Amino acid sequence: MKALFFLRHYNDIDHVTPVIYKWIKSGHQCDVVLIGSTAFRRDFRVKYLSQLEGVRVAHIRELFSSLEYIKWRLQMFLLTRNVRRIQVIGPLVTRLAERYDEKRREPLWRHTAEYLLNRSFGSAGKGVIAFDWIERNSVICVEWVEVVVAMAKSRGLGAVSLPHGDSPHASQLIRRGERRVEPDVTFSAATIFDKVVVPNQLCAIRFRPFMTADQLAVLGSPRYCEEWLKILSGLMPPSPLVRSDSRLKIVMFLRKANFTTFWEEVSEVVHMIAEFPGVELIIKPHTRSGWKQSLTKDSTIKQLPNVRIAGDDAHSVHLMNWSDVIIDLATSVVFEAVRAKKPVLAADYLIAARSAVAYYMPETELKCRDDVYEKINGFLAHGCDAFYVEEHRQHFLKEMLDFPDADVLPRYVALLEQSAC
Numbered sequence: 164m165k166a167l168f169f170l171r172h173y174n175d176i177d178h179v180t181p182v183i184y185k186w187i188k189s190g191h192q193c194d195v196v197l198i199g200s201t202a203f204r205r206d207f208r209v210k211y212l213s214q215l216e217g218v219r220v221a222h223i224r225e226l227f228s229s230l231e232y233i234k235w236r237l238q239m240f241l242l243t244r245n246v247r248r249i250q251v252i253g254p255l256v257t258r259l260a261e262r263y264d265e266k267r268r269e270p271l272w273r274h275t276a277e278y279l280l281n282r283s284f285g286s287a288g289k290g291v292i293a294f295d296w297i298e299r300n301s302v303i304c305v306e307w308v309e310v311v312v313a314m315a316k317s318r319g320l321g322a323v324s325l326p327h328g329d330s331p332h333a334s335q336l337i338r339r340g341e342r343r344v345e346p347d348v349t350f351s352a353a354t355i356f357d358k359v360v361v362p363n364q365l366c367a368i369r370f371r372p373f374m375t376a377d378q379l380a381v382l383g384s385p386r387y388c389e390e391w392l393k394i395l396s397g398l399m400p401p402s403p404l405v406r407s408d409s410r411l412k413i414v415m416f417l418r419k420a421n422f423t424t425f426w427e428e429v430s431e432v433v434h435m436i437a438e439f440p441g442v443e444l445i446i447k448p449h450t451r452s453g454w455k456q457s458l459t460k461d462s463t464i465k466q467l468p469n470v471r472i473a474g475d476d477a478h479s480v481h482l483m484n485w486s487d488v489i490i491d492l493a494t495s496v497v498f499e500a501v502r503a504k505k506p507v508l509a510a511d512y513l514i515a516a517r518s519a520v521a522y523y524m525p526e527t528e529l530k531c532r533d534d535v536y537e538k539i540n541g542f543l544a545h546g547c548d549a550f551y552v553e554e555h556r557q558h559f560l561k562e563m564l565d566f567p568d569a570d571v572l573p574r575y576v577a578l579l580e581q582s583a584c
Contacts, residue, residue, distance in 0.1 A: 164583045165290040166193040167283040170203070171303050174327040175295040178384075180208045181391035182293075182325060183218070185572035186579060192217040194283045196226070198303055207400050226282070227275065235275055238268050242304035265306065272310040280315060288319035291583040295327035296359070298349040305352045312355045321582030324356040325575075329384050329495040329563060330365040333522035337493075337515055338421050346372035354378070357582055360575065362386075363563045365519060380578055383571035384564040387498045390572055395480070402481040409469070410441030411543055414486040416479070416494045417458065419449045423515035424492060426457050430464065432490075432513070432535050437467045439539055447473040447482055449494075487547050488539075490529075493518040501559060506550040508538055523559035526552050 168183055170176055186193055195212055197203050201222050213220040224232050284290045292315045297308050312322045335344050351373040353359045359374065361367045362384035370379055385391060406412070413436060418424060436444050448459050458464065459472050473482060479496040483489065488506045491497045493516045497507045501520065509521035510529045521528035529535055565571065 164191045164580060165284060165287070166191065166579060166583065167279070167290070167292045168193055168195045168325075169292070169294045169303075170195060170197050170209075171199040171295060171301075171327075172203070173206075175199075176203065176206055176208050178326045178328065178386045179293070179295060180212060181385035181388065181394075181572060182575045182579075183212055184215070184391070184394065185385075185576050187215050187217050189573075189576045189580075191576075191580075193219075195220045196279060197222040207398055208395075211398050223279075226278070231271075231275065234271055238271060239304055239307065241268075242306055243302060268306065269310070272307050273314065276307075276311040276314045279311070280318065280320070284318065284320065289583055291321035291323055291579050293323045293325050293579070294356075295325055296350070297324060297352050297355075301352075308352075309355055316357075321358075321579075321584075322356045323579060323582050324353055324359040326360060326362050326366070326385065328366070329362050329387065329498060330369075331491075331493045331495040331498075331519050332516045333365060333519045334515075334517035337423065339423050358578060360578060363566050365563070381566055382574045382578065383566045383569075384498070385571060385575060386495075387502060387564045388571035389502070389569060392499065392502070399478065399480055402484065403474070403476050404445075404481055404485040406485060407443065409443040411439070411443070411539070412485060412487045413442060413444045413490060413539075414473075414482045414488075415444065415446045415490040416482075416492060416496055417446065417448050418492045418494055418514065422493070425513050428532070429458055429492075429510075429513050430461060431532065432510070433458070433464055433470060434467070435532070435535065436539060437470050439543065441543070442469060442539065444470045445473050445477075445482060445485070446470065447477070447479070488542055490535075491518065491520060493520075498564060501551075501556060502564065504551060504556070506542070506547050508535075510535075519563060520559070523562065524551060524555040526550070526555065 166186060168179060170179060183193060183195060195218060201224060203209055204222055209220060212218050227235065292311065294308060297305055315322050336342065347369060350369045353370050354374050358380055359370055359378055360380045360382055361370065362382065364381060367379055367381050433444065436442055446458065464470055483500050483505065488508065489497050489500050490508045490510050492510050492514050497520065500507050507520055507527055508529050509518045509527040511518050511521050512530050529538065
C-alpha cells in the first residue's frame with residue numbers, strides 16, 4: 164500500500180516519524196513531503212527516513228519550479244494568522260488576502276495538490292494521505308489542506324490526521340486571553356479528515372465537540388511508545404553535553420511564548436536553585452518560540468556561573484540523559500523521563516495550566532517556592548531514587564502513552580491500512 168505523509172515542523176517529525184517507520188516495516192511504501200523549513204532536510208530523523216527502502220523524502224521546494232514554489236509560499240503567507248498579527252504588515256496582508264480572494268487562489272492550490280497526488284499515486288484509486296493536526300491558526304493554511312484532502316477523497320484515497328503532540332495539559336485555559344471554558348474552534352478544521360488520531364483522552368477532548376465518535380481514534384503515543392524509543396536511542400547524534408562532577412544536574416524545560424507563564428517567579432526559582440552548592444542548571448527554551456521568552460534575555464541569569472541556556476544543537480533527549488532531575492512547565496518532552504523513572508518536578512504554580520504530569524502523579528507537583536527548595540534539598544541529601552509512587556506512574560503511562568495497551572505502532576498501521584482501502 165502507498166501513503167503520502169506531509170510534515171510541517173519538529174512536532175510533526177517527532178510524532179509522525181515513528182508511524183512512517185512502522186508503515187515501512189509492515190511492507191508498505193510512502194512519500195514524505197516536507198512543507199515547512201528547508202532546514203528540516205538536515206534533521207537526523209528525516210535523514211533516517213530517507214535511508215529506508217520504500218521511502219521517498221523531498222521538500223516541497225524541490226518538487227515545484229521556482230516560480231510555482233514562490234507563488235505557493237506567497238499565498239500561504241497571505242493566510243497565515245501569525246503574520247496578520249504583526250502590527251506593521253498585518254493589516255496590509257489582510258487587505259491583500261481580501262483582494263486576492265479564495266476564488267483567485269484556488270487554481271494554484273488545485274495545481275499543486277494535483278501534482279503531489281499524481282506523483283505519489285498516479286491513477287491508483289487506493290492509498291492514504293496523512294497530515295498532522297491541522298488547526299485554524301496553522302502555519303500551513305487550512306485552505307490549501309482542504310483542497311488537498313478534497314481532491315484526495317475524490318480519487319478514492321483516505322485522509323488521516325496524525326498526532327503532533329501528547330497534551331501535556333489537564334486543563335483548558337492555558338494561553339493568554341483564554342477566559343472561557345468552551346470548545347476551541349482552532350481544532351474544528353479536523354473535520355475535513357476521515358479519521359483524526361490522538362494518543363490519549365486528554366487530546367481527544369479538544370476534537371470531540373466538532374466530530375462524530377467514528378471520526379476520532381485514541382491509539383496511544385507513537386513518539387513515546389517503547390518500540391520507537393528503542394529505535395530512537397540508536398539514531399541520536401552525539402550529545403554536545405558533557406557531564407561534570409557537579410552533585411545535581413537539573414534541566415528546566417520552558418513552554419511556548421503564547422502560554423501564560425509567571426516569568427518573575429521562574430526567575431526567582433532559577434536564582435534560588437543556582438545558590439545550592441554543587442548544582443548545575445540548564446534552561447531549554449521552546450524550539451519554535453524561545454527567542455520570545457524574557458527569561459532567555461535576562462542578564463542576571465546569564466551571569467550565573469552554574470546556569471546556562473541550551474543551544475539548538477542540544478536535543479531534548481540529550482538534556483534528559485545529562486540531567487538527574489527535570490523541572491517542567493507542562494511540556495510533553497518530559498514524558499520520556501517519566502517512562503525512564505527519572506524525577507520530573509511539575510512546576511504548575513509557575514504557569515496557568517494544570518499539567519498532566521501533576522494530574523496523574525501528585526507527588527511531582529511544585530505548589531510554591533518552598534516546595535522547590537525542599538525537593539532540591541532532598542535530592543542533594545538523599546539522591547534521586549524512589550521518587551515516584553509507582554502506582555501513579557503506571558496509571559500515567561497507561562492513560563497518556565500506552566492507551567489501550569503498549570502495542571501502539573501496529574494500531575497506527577492498521578488504521579492507515581483501513582483508510583487506504
